[in-house]
Amino acid sequence: MPLFEYLCETCNKVSDFLEKADSRDKHTCPHCGGSKMTKRLSGFAVGRSGCSDSRPCGGCCNSGCPHAE
Numbered sequence: 001m002p003l004f005e006y007l008c009e010t011c012n013k014v015s016d017f018l019e020k021a022d023s024r025d026k027h028t029c030p031h032c033g034g035s036k037m038t039k040r041l042s043g044f045a046v047g048r049s050g051c052s053d054s055r056p057c058g059g060c061c062n063s064g065c066p067h068a069e
């Protein structure tokens with residue numbers, strides 16, 4: 001099962017949840033019990049400033065960025 005990061009909008013803490021690909025379960029923050037959890041996408045799949053092959057990374061990603069010059 002893949003691991004997803006969720007950001008709690010209530011306390012701004014990130015928690016990891018195991019989740020099936022077709023799961024639509026809502027998660028609850030283990031820190032504050034809040035239910036406003038937003039899934040965080042991996043920095044690799046989505047560069048923070050959206051770098052791509054045609055728009056090389058300007059330091060937006062970590063050193064492992066495949067688009068870095």
Ligand SMILES: [Zn+2]
Pocket residue numbers: 008009010011012013029030031032033034
């Ligand atoms: Zn929370």
